Amino acid sequence: MRYVIIGNGVAGVTAAFTLRARDAAAEILLLSGESDYFFSRTALMYAFMDRMSLRDLEPYERHVYAEQNIRLVRDWVTNLDASRRLLTLQSGSSLAYDRLLLATGSLGDAPDWPGLDHVREGAVHFVTLQDLQRAESLARTTREAVVVGGGLIGVELVECLVYHRQKVTFLVRAPWYWPGALAREEAEIVSEHIRRHGVDLRMDEEVAEVLAAPEGRVRAVRTKSGHEYSCQLLGIAIGVSPQIAWLRGVKTPPSLGRGIQVSSSFQTSLENVWATGDCAEFSANGQSLVEQIWYSARRQGELAALAMLGHQVRYDLPIFYNSAKFFEIEYTATGEISPSLPGAQTFFCRLPGREASVRITERAGSIIGVNMLGARWDHSIFERWIAEQRDMDYAISHLAEAQFDVEFGRVDLASVSGAYREWRARSAGTGSPS
Amino acid sequence: MVRKGKSAWLLHDLTHRGPTAWLLTALLVAFYLLLYFTHFFTPVAHSLGLSSKWTLYGLLYTLAILAGGVHVLRKYRHNRYQVVRTSVVMFVQVVFAFSIPEILQFFHQPEYYFSYFWPLKFDDLNPSVVFHLPLFYALYSFLGALLLAPFLGVVFGKRWYCSWVCGCGGLANTAGDGLRHLTSKSSRAWKFEKISIHAVLAVSVLLTALLFVSYGLGSRAPALARFTYNFQTVYAFLVVATLSGVVGAGLYPLGGTRIWCRNFCPMAAVLGLVQKLGRFRITVKPNMCISCGLCSKYCEMGIDVRAYAQANQSFTRASCVGCGLCAEVCPRGVLRLENARSHAPQRASLVQIAPLASAASPSPGRPR
Ligand SMILES: Cc1cc2nc3c(=O)[nH]c(=O)nc-3n(C[C@H](O)[C@H](O)[C@H](O)COP(=O)(O)OP(=O)(O)OC[C@H]3O[C@@H](n4cnc5c(N)ncnc54)[C@H](O)[C@@H]3O)c2cc1C
Ligand code: SF4
Numbered sequence: 001m002r003y004v005i006i007g008n009g010v011a012g013v014t015a016a017f018t019l020r021a022r023d024a025a026a027e028i029l030l031l032s033g034e035s036d037y038f039f040s041r042t043a044l045m046y047a048f049m050d051r052m053s054l055r056d057l058e059p060y061e062r063h064v065y066a067e068q069n070i071r072l073v074r075d076w077v078t079n080l081d082a083s084r085r086l087l088t089l090q091s092g093s094s095l096a097y098d099r100l101l102l103a104t105g106s107l108g109d110a111p112d113w114p115g116l117d118h119v120r121e122g123a124v125h126f127v128t129l130q131d132l133q134r135a136e137s138l139a140r141t142t143r144e145a146v147v148v149g150g151g152l153i154g155v156e157l158v159e160c161l162v163y164h165r166q167k168v169t170f171l172v173r174a175p176w177y178w179p180g181a182l183a184r185e186e187a188e189i190v191s192e193h194i195r196r197h198g199v200d201l202r203m204d205e206e207v208a209e210v211l212a213a214p215e216g217r218v219r220a221v222r223t224k225s226g227h228e229y230s231c232q233l234l235g236i237a238i239g240v241s242p243q244i245a246w247l248r249g250v251k252t253p254p255s256l257g258r259g260i261q262v263s264s265s266f267q268t269s270l271e272n273v274w275a276t277g278d279c280a281e282f283s284a285n286g287q288s289l290v291e292q293i294w295y296s297a298r299r300q301g302e303l304a305a306l307a308m309l310g311h312q313v314r315y316d317l318p319i320f321y322n323s324a325k326f327f328e329i330e331y332t333a334t335g336e337i338s339p340s341l342p343g344a345q346t347f348f349c350r351l352p353g354r355e356a357s358v359r360i361t362e363r364a365g366s367i368i369g370v371n372m373l374g375a376r377w378d379h380s381i382f383e384r385w386i387a388e389q390r391d392m393d394y395a396i397s398h399l400a401e402a403q404f405d406v407e408f409g410r411v412d413l414a415s416v417s418g419a420y421r422e423w424r425a426r427s428a429g430t431g432s433p434s
Numbered sequence: 435m436v437r438k439g440k441s442a443w444l445l446h447d448l449t450h451r452g453p454t455a456w457l458l459t460a461l462l463v464a465f466y467l468l469l470y471f472t473h474f475f476t477p478v479a480h481s482l483g484l485s486s487k488w489t490l491y492g493l494l495y496t497l498a499i500l501a502g503g504v505h506v507l508r509k510y511r512h513n514r515y516q517v518v519r520t521s522v523v524m525f526v527q528v529v530f531a532f533s534i535p536e537i538l539q540f541f542h543q544p545e546y547y548f549s550y551f552w553p554l555k556f557d558d559l560n561p562s563v564v565f566h567l568p569l570f571y572a573l574y575s576f577l578g579a580l581l582l583a584p585f586l587g588v589v590f591g592k593r594w595y596c597s598w599v600c601g602c603g604g605l606a607n608t609a610g611d612g613l614r615h616l617t618s619k620s621s622r623a624w625k626f627e628k629i630s631i632h633a634v635l636a637v638s639v640l641l642t643a644l645l646f647v648s649y650g651l652g653s654r655a656p657a658l659a660r661f662t663y664n665f666q667t668v669y670a671f672l673v674v675a676t677l678s679g680v681v682g683a684g685l686y687p688l689g690g691t692r693i694w695c696r697n698f699c700p701m702a703a704v705l706g707l708v709q710k711l712g713r714f715r716i717t718v719k720p721n722m723c724i725s726c727g728l729c730s731k732y733c734e735m736g737i738d739v740r741a742y743a744q745a746n747q748s749f750t751r752a753s754c755v756g757c758g759l760c761a762e763v764c765p766r767g768v769l770r771l772e773n774a775r776s777h778a779p780q781r782a783s784l785v786q787i788a789p790l791a792s793a794a795s796p797s798p799g800r801p802r
Pocket of ligand 2: 722723724725726727728729730739740743744760763764765766767768769
């Protein structure tokens with residue numbers, strides 16, 4: 001049996017190891033056009049900031065693949081013919097498979113800003129190794145940079161450019177930083193912190209036009225509010241989308257939507273072809289869902305491999321969690337964390353003396369989400385509370401269990417319980433807690 | 435990518451085995467060769483009013499730890515574990531490793547180092563030394579090496595010594611902080627370490643045993659006495675001067691800060707064995723690691739921490755000195771040092787595969 005996996009990202013590699021763990025005899029091929037070896041995309045910023053070499057980004061020593069008898073192929077796949085179970089590679093050779101896994105990940109979204117098509121140099125995404133190389137070569141000749149997009153990749157790119165002593169303007173379309181996950185008060189903590197690092201963070205700013213110098217290098221960005229920000233590097237971090245464009249032109253394209261459409265057992269519309277990780281699109285209760293984080297890619301890679309091995313697999317959406325770091329502020333989220341959830345009530349408090357906060361959301365007597373800034377927490381404890389439908393009183397009185405700060409460095413929870421009692425009293429007084 | 439600017443380039447070159455690093459290595463090695471094998475520094479010490487070249491060395495060493503310590507305290511000021519640990523290591527160096535021995539000598543007491551123990555301080559259990567010490571010091575030597583150090587190792591792990599008290603660790607964790615990432619993380623380096631460190635331990639135990647036997651037999655066994663003397667001379671030359679001095683500290687800019695501690699220190703070997711049986715471990719927060727590798731990169735003992743973290747595996751490694759830097763640099767707060775009861779393994783698995791029951795149920799037949 002020959003398993004071929006397109007994409008050596010975390011989803012593809014986890015799938016390969018899982019296949020090997022359960023099938024010692026199978027032939028396993030792992031393909032990628034981007035890199036010879038699996039590397040940690042999440043650590044791109046540390047390579048940019050001189051904290052790691054590219055080699056350091058590789059999570060497994062190179063001899064592991066040989067030991068696991070996984071064949072690595074560096075090439076782009078350009079054609080897929082499912083009727084003959086055949087792939088064509090950019091190098092011209094073709095490759096037969098018995099079972100195929102598509103784990104092609106995502107690419108940075110390209111915006112349609114006027115003027116961008118005149119820019120021949122200076123605009124970068126921050127998703128692939130090639131993006132990193134471009135950003136690095138540009139950084140040498142950049143004094144001022146503009147980064148557009150108020151998500152996690154955006155702030156990472158900003159941090160890198162600040163490290164390289166550039167004057168960075170960070171343009172965010174929303175009224176406050178990352179409204180999908182942060183409440184206004186949380187965003188204030190984060191924004192203040194980002195500004196303290198010398199970043200000119202601008203909210204409510206949308207790009208109207210990109211201006212290029214005659215020789216093609218980006219020169220400035222004009223926003224809808226009429227401001228013009230001069231820059232020699234324009235970081236585009238407005239989102240990522242599944243890397244599926246190449247599949248539209250192949251002999252037998254699988255059914256595509258936002259991503260590669262799969263069943264809850266990772267099967268695509270093509271026989272013997274599965275898809276997993278960032279590139280896979282599920283539909284759950286009529287809603288389309290593309291998960292684009294490391295943790296889901298890893299879990300999905302493992303489960304897709306089991307499905308390919310013939311196990312019955314059902315991918316049920318687990319309780320969401322994620323983590324991030326905004327310069328020095330660490331962030332942990334579990335469950336439903338959107339700041340505006342209908343029918344929910346939210347307790348929020350800042351921890352005194354540090355850039356940290358606690359936000360717990362409850363609906364119908366059970367907590368549904370926990371959003372923590374600035375201290376370390378064990379999300380798996382929150383997951384358990386949410387699954388066990390614990391109420392807010394329970395969560396507050398057991399918070400210490402979930403603390404994961406360093407020794408001697410635990411945040412003081414007395415202030416949290418104090419704030420919580422006040423909040424309870426206030427909400428009992430008004431009858432409807434805010 | 436290296437920052438723009440000459441000073442940034444220089445810093446990078448120094449910390450990434452560039453020409454500057456080689457130059458500094460040459461200077462350090464020359465310094466240690468002159469110190470251990472010549473009298474070059476004796477007149478220098480005397481001209482400064484110090485009693486010997488070793489006092490001069492102690493002074494320089496202490497200053498390096500203080501200066502490096504101040505830098506480290508600033509750098510990690512947000513991390514209470516680092517602040518407490520670094521303060522303790524600076525305090526111990528100034529008080530126990532430098533001042534007290536000097537003060538003792540002033541009062542015509544033996545020059546005794548309360549912060550070092552056998553087998554690191556080999557003479558502590560050398561009968562011809564220890565039996566001639568006043569009772570208090572002799573007792574401290576025996577009890578410290580055979581009871582106190584291992585006991586604390588069981589309770590707190592090796593770290594109570596290697597990254598809180600010991601001067602070798604003290605220098606590594608203060609002045610050497612910027613070079614900590616140079617330690618090799620390869621599994622080959624791990625294999626080498628396991629052999630070399632236990633070999634040195636075996637040799638030092640053997641030599642101590644010989645010293646006792648030869649001391650007991652006295653003039654009845656002149657051949658043994660001569661052999662033991664030669665053995666001791668070779669040990670002092672190879673292990674103490676060469677491995678702990680010239681190689682251990684001299685090669686900082688090329689091989690990282692813990693070459694001695696990781697590969698050769700017999701005290702670290704003992705404490706490592708104790709640690710494996712004891713309570714210390716690094717707890718991994720499940721499913722939170724993003725495999726970025728910062729923890730491995732900045733591990734001065736060359737432990738591939740990421741291998742454990744990405745497999746969701748809490749662990750105890752004999753070599754871990756509990757400096758806590760992996761937990762400090764981890765951008766996702768995955769790691770925590772703990773004195774926990776439950777035991778953790780040494781080997782990392784490649785991936786942690788969910789038990790089939792929870793994720794999927796086996797079905798015979800082919801899919802679809
Ligand atoms: C800068 C950055 C920071 C991030 N930080 C975090 C974080 O902190 N936490 C988090 O949870 N997530 C983070 N993510 C998201 C996370 O990295 C992704 O969700 C994850 O890497 C997806 O893994 P994957 O295996 O699905 O795809 P990928 O890692 O994208 O791998 C897919 C591979 O397939 C290759 N490929 C695609 N098409 C072809 C083809 N036709 N032929 C050959 N090869 C092909 C691609 O080149 C790529 O190498 C971050 C992403 C970025 C870009
Ligand atoms: S530093 Fe943290 S996130 Fe990065 S590899 Fe280590 S444990 Fe994982």
